[in-house]
Amino acid sequence: MRVGLFVPCYVDQFYPQVAIATLQLLEKLGCEVVFPTRQTCCGQPMANSGYEHLTGDCNELFVDNFKEFDYIVCPSGSCTLHIKDHLHAQDEGGAQHIRKRIYELTEFITDVLKQPIKATFPHRVGMHQSCHGQRGLHISQMSELVAAPFSKPESLLQQVSGLELVTLDRKDECCGFGGTFCVFEEAVSVKMGKDRVSDHVKHGVEYITGADMSCLMHLEGILKRQNSPVRVKHIAEILNAE
Amino acid sequence: MHSDKTHSELAEKFNIDEPRVNWHDETLWWIRQKRDKAVWQLPEWESLREAASQIKHNVLAHLSEYLEAFERNAIANGITVHWAADAKEHNEIVYSLLQKHGITQMVKSKSMLTEECHLNDYLAEHGVEVIDTDLGERIVQLAKEPPSHIVLPCIHWKKEEIGELFHKYLGTPEGNADPQFLTHAARLHLREKFLTRKLALTGVNFAIAETGEFVVCTNEGNADMGAHLADVHIASMGIEKLIPKREHLGIFLRLLTRSATGQPITTYSSHFKQPRKGQEMHIVLVDNGRSVQLGREAFRNSLKCIRCGACMNTCPVYRRSGGHSYHTAVAGPIGSILAPNLDMKQYADLPFASTLCGSCSNVCPVKIDIHDQLYKWRQVLVQDGYTPKAKTLAMKAMATTLSKPGMYKSAGKVGRWMIRKVPGLVNNKLNPWYKQREMPEAPKQSFREWYAQNKKK
Numbered sequence: 001m002r003v004g005l006f007v008p009c010y011v012d013q014f015y016p017q018v019a020i021a022t023l024q025l026l027e028k029l030g031c032e033v034v035f036p037t038r039q040t041c042c043g044q045p046m047a048n049s050g051y052e053h054l055t056g057d058c059n060e061l062f063v064d065n066f067k068e069f070d071y072i073v074c075p076s077g078s079c080t081l082h083i084k085d086h087l088h089a090q091d092e093g094g095a096q097h098i099r100k101r102i103y104e105l106t107e108f109i110t111d112v113l114k115q116p117i118k119a120t121f122p123h124r125v126g127m128h129q130s131c132h133g134q135r136g137l138h139i140s141q142m143s144e145l146v147a148a149p150f151s152k153p154e155s156l157l158q159q160v161s162g163l164e165l166v167t168l169d170r171k172d173e174c175c176g177f178g179g180t181f182c183v184f185e186e187a188v189s190v191k192m193g194k195d196r197v198s199d200h201v202k203h204g205v206e207y208i209t210g211a212d213m214s215c216l217m218h219l220e221g222i223l224k225r226q227n228s229p230v231r232v233k234h235i236a237e238i239l240n241a242e
Numbered sequence: 243m244h245s246d247k248t249h250s251e252l253a254e255k256f257n258i259d260e261p262r263v264n265w266h267d268e269t270l271w272w273i274r275q276k277r278d279k280a281v282w283q284l285p286e287w288e289s290l291r292e293a294a295s296q297i298k299h300n301v302l303a304h305l306s307e308y309l310e311a312f313e314r315n316a317i318a319n320g321i322t323v324h325w326a327a328d329a330k331e332h333n334e335i336v337y338s339l340l341q342k343h344g345i346t347q348m349v350k351s352k353s354m355l356t357e358e359c360h361l362n363d364y365l366a367e368h369g370v371e372v373i374d375t376d377l378g379e380r381i382v383q384l385a386k387e388p389p390s391h392i393v394l395p396c397i398h399w400k401k402e403e404i405g406e407l408f409h410k411y412l413g414t415p416e417g418n419a420d421p422q423f424l425t426h427a428a429r430l431h432l433r434e435k436f437l438t439r440k441l442a443l444t445g446v447n448f449a450i451a452e453t454g455e456f457v458v459c460t461n462e463g464n465a466d467m468g469a470h471l472a473d474v475h476i477a478s479m480g481i482e483k484l485i486p487k488r489e490h491l492g493i494f495l496r497l498l499t500r501s502a503t504g505q506p507i508t509t510y511s512s513h514f515k516q517p518r519k520g521q522e523m524h525i526v527l528v529d530n531g532r533s534v535q536l537g538r539e540a541f542r543n544s545l546k547c548i549r550c551g552a553c554m555n556t557c558p559v560y561r562r563s564g565g566h567s568y569h570t571a572v573a574g575p576i577g578s579i580l581a582p583n584l585d586m587k588q589y590a591d592l593p594f595a596s597t598l599c600g601s602c603s604n605v606c607p608v609k610i611d612i613h614d615q616l617y618k619w620r621q622v623l624v625q626d627g628y629t630p631k632a633k634t635l636a637m638k639a640m641a642t643t644l645s646k647p648g649m650y651k652s653a654g655k656v657g658r659w660m661i662r663k664v665p666g667l668v669n670n671k672l673n674p675w676y677k678q679r680e681m682p683e684a685p686k687q688s689f690r691e692w693y694a695q696n697k698k699k
């Protein structure tokens with residue numbers, strides 16, 4: 001199975017280790033993984049700010065890069081959701097193929113690969129449920145609905161040996177990153193982040209993990225400012241840890 | 243409530259007092275949890291939401307027919323029906339009825355519509371005294387503030403502060419903040435008003451087309467006290483409050499208060515069908531932008547709203563910025579998709595006061611796609627030129643960089659190099675990220691550089 005690896009722009013630039021872990025993990029699980037090197041960004045930063053009409057060229061580029069693959073996998077629920085909901089291009093057939101075949105990493109493992117995880121991470125970990133993955137892609141059940149609970153990323157974490165997953169007071173509250181919201185609504189964004197951080201800290205975690213590095217980048221910025229020993233790690237890094 | 247300040251500026255001010263933000267957040271989160279407990283008692287909850295959403299869909303698709311049927315049936319019941327195109331007409335109708343009866347003092351139970359129409363200010367200018375009889379609304383009225391929440395108007399007030407307010411205006415003993423005592427004091431104060439006022443205005447929660455009756459839901463019974471004791475009862479309602487049949491009420495009443503406060507039902511769900519002997523009953527049907535919203539297909543669903551307030555209680559931004567930061571009568575997520583319909587320029591900031599987390603759309607008992615509409619409003623506001631020029635320029639530059647792989651690659655390289663070598667360039671107070679957060683470390687190698695070195699065949 002040929003998998004096109006889509007690496008969000010900020011992961012490419014600031015968190016290469018997350019992309020490396022994703023690549024290695026997928027290879028371990030038997031995929032042939034290719035990173036099309038002319039890829040840049042899904043266009044979400046513009047679109048969520050109200051500038052979806054400027055994302056045309058980004059979209060064309062995206063379709064060119066990824067239309068050939070059986071599956072497109074991305075270590076971010078948010079970017080995946082954006083492509084699923086908003087990718088259109090001249091080559092609409094190609095765009096449609098991508099919209100159907102793009103998966104966020106953890107749902108790709110649980111729903112397509114359906115393979116057990118062999119990893120070791122002997123630490124106390126809190127899981128941050130990022131909203132777009134959860135409420136948008138439905139990779140976990142949300143607390144608003146009267147419906148049976150499940151969580152694809154947590155089901156993977158539970159297979160990691162030595163890992164102790166904590167239960168948070170507010171299991172799916174937004175961290176306040178929100179794309180450009182984090183700068184245009186700085187005060188509320190930071191307050192939301194601080195409150196998420198303190199829920200994890202209160203439960204004695206060593207690491208906060210999640211399926212979206214953007215949320216984790218925001219939480220990391222707050223943890224570091226507080227000189228906290230708690231660290232963030234993308235779920236791919238944990239699932240790839242030996 | 244007009245403001246020169248944007249949501250983010252008002253929210254920043256609200257956040258100066260962090261312990262108070264914590265208290266506000268926790269109070270509302272507690273209500274969200276009460277709601278969760280209540281709705282989990284009903285295994286059929288999600289189908290109730292779906293049914294309500296479909297019924298409202300039908301209402302909006304046939305609104306004119308239902309309105310005409312309602313008017314016909316209400317008139318047959320002996321109610322006088324008025325039509326108001328906008329807030330001004332609504333206020334004038336109310337004032338003309340006061341004039342007709344020579345009344346200068348009236349009571350009003352909770353009605354967000356009259357907040358939307360700024361009725362109190364209008365009547366005060368015309369020498370009419372209005373007493374709000376909902377306890378929470380009376381509190382904000384005494385404090386000369388607008389409500390900060392559509393269901394819990396004074397949720398931003400602590401009980402000690404209410405004690406002080408009552409001491410000042412109602413003469414309760416200084417330092418007494420016992421809720422039961424204060425409620426009793428308010429009751430005595432309001433009782434005198436109920437007994438002496440000849441005109442009562444109420445809102446409407448549901449109006450039933452089939453029977454021409456309307457239903458008002460309160461926990462305090464204040465709508466009933468006002469309406470039963472007054473010679474003239476005016477009910478003001480937005481034209482979207484209709485439901486086709488009485489039998490549909492069962493669905494909406496089960497959803498409304500569970501969503502709002504986690505109670506199974508409001509203490510009083512009062513049906514008003516015809517005036518008692520000697521009483522006059524009026525209904526004012528208000529449009530005020532609703533038919534324009536009905537015509538905007540992407541935003542039509544917002545008219546399904548039954549004003550339960552659940553989207554506010556669940557909203558992580560609302561809980562940490564307070565209702566007044568939205569500078570409009572209906573705050574929170576729903577307010578942010580309703581307000582731009584009335585005035586895009588003034589409320590251009592509101593659709594951006596959200597992370598698009600989607601919690602609102604999923605608590606909403608009538609399944610309004612609130613966060614999707616926030617996204618759509620952003621597109622409309624940008625296209626119609628209501629966003630700052632600097633933002634547009636920045637976005638254009640970003641779009642160009644991101645659509646050209648070569649440019650993106652070198653911009654990333656330069657950017658990371660600068661963060662490493664000249665951290666002061668980004669780590670300064672002009673960078674809103676850095677104000678309360680550290681920047682991510684800039685690695686020497688991007689993933690694509692690593693890939694070119696290690697993987698590319």
Ligand code: SF4
Pocket residue numbers: 501546547548549550551552553554576602605606607608609610612
């Ligand atoms: S939008 Fe939905 S959740 Fe919000 S007040 Fe209206 S009905 Fe309630």
